[in-house]
Amino acid sequence: MILTQYVSTRGKADKCSASQAILTGLANDGGLYVPEIFPKIDNLTHLLSLSYQDLAINILKLFLTDYSSDELKSCVYKAYDEKFDSQIIAPLEKRGEYYFLELFHGPTLAFKDMALSFLPRILKLAAKKHDINKKIVILTATSGDTGKAALEGFAHIEGVEIFVFFPSEGVSSIQKLQMQTQAGENTHVIAVNGNFDDTQTGVKKIFLENHLENVYLSSANSINIGRLLPQIVYYFSAYAQMVHRFGLKEGDRINFTVPTGNFGNILAGYYAREMGLPIKTLLCASNDNRVLYDFFTKGDYDKNREFIVTTSPSMDILVSSNLERLLYHIGGSEITAELMDQLSKKGKYSFLTEKPGFAANCATQDESNEGIRRMYNDNGYILDPHTAVAYVSYRKYRTETNDFTPNIILSTANPFKFPESVCKAISQQNFSKVNFQDAFGALEILKKLSLSPAPSQIMNLKTKKVRHSIVCMPDEMGELLFKILALDALK
Secondary structure (H helix, E strand, C coil): CCCCCEEECCCCCCCECHHHHHHHCECCCCCEEEECCCCCCCCHHHHCCCCHHHHHHHHHHHHCCCCCHHHHHHHHHHHCCCCCCCCCCCCEEEECCEEEEECCCCCCCECCHHHHCCHHHHHHHHHHHCCCCCEEEEEEECCCHHHHHHHHHHCCCCCEEEEEEEECCCCCHHHHHHHHCCCCCCEEEEEECCCHHHHHHHHHHHHHHCCCCCEEEEECCCCCHHHHCCHHHHHHHHHHHHHHHHCCCCCCCEEEEEECCCCHHHHHHHHHHHHCCCEEEEEEEECCCCHHHHHHHHCEEECCCCCCCCCCHHHCCCCCCCHHHHHHHHHCHHHHHHHHHHHHHHCEEECCCCCCCEEEEECCHHHHHHHHHHHHHHHCCCCCHHHHHHHHHHHHHHHHHCCCCCEEEEECECHHHCHHHHHHHHHCCCCCCCCHHHHHHHHHHHHHHHCCCCCHHHHHHHHCCCCCCEEECHHHHHHHHHHHHHHHHHC
């Protein structure tokens, strides 16, 4: 097998193996690691016949070429096991005329489980391969779901500490409680008085300014290529289900509509298409923070705008880190480095080059609420706010383009993670400013609306102890992290 090597999007870091890229997270020139070439699938029919686990092994082995087959098999089967409440792992559901790929059947009820059940295992193996004897510190900025999924994946792993930073007012009450009640002596959760972009910038700054000799920093964010690669698998799984369950002819093209803020989820679809999966269009769905919509429709990327807090917090982002990877794949490292420099200095850039196979649309907060209400009234199916953005965006796209290619909407979170906003959208009831008691009151209403019990992972939060309550300013993140690590070293 040909060794897949990884290069930086900014072109000034040395090539490296998959395990080195995963271990490092961010390249030393500030860029993100990408595969030097895309491996191609040679037998789609065979792949479409496999279980999710075997499908994952067959796809990931093309990218993770310095891991043995036994290592990959062990990691995959431990990642995608009974933690998921569906044997299919990511089931495709049809409601009315719409297809939804449910990516929320993992332990934290969000699509981040699809990658973060796998990443801790291959990262730990990477450290062993490269004789890293230092303490590994995982840094993560989250707009909601990544934090809990990363904490769940790395908790209790010996030799690893994980720090999760989240915007104090930028996540739902359930998301916040999921993180703040996380067990594990190696887990640290810190609220930041700022938005997600402030939080993400702070994490990147820690990476670039780290001078601790006894610590090895890595990331669980999608800036880590080890987070992105496992997400490719569910695009193939969705296509397989369309063929075997819903009558799609193998080889026919399909569209995917993806709600995204940081661009990692949809970029995995681009990687799947580059490998040979018959995808016609990847529709990028944005909420009121339409920075990606403007990029794809106008060619202008500009973060100098009002930051809007919505009920879809994982999309409340103005700096989409993974878009840098797409810029590289289309324009090369020199152009990417120049554009990232402009973004850093001016907060904006223009990239008018064609982006083949992509489309974009958006949904306002009111439109998203109406989308939740419409899907519930028409089909008795409850969408979380992020999936609602994608549903509305797809309906608008189809009306505007008359593109009736079979389409799959990626459903990224269980609606029970957002009980207040979902109940308000469906029943038009007004809920007061969020607190945990209100959230659990809304859960009771949502149970009645859905005619199903709330997931135990959510209801158990009511009796869990809050273990993490530190709050800091964005410019205090690095100092606080180093202080905590120093105190831990004295224990």
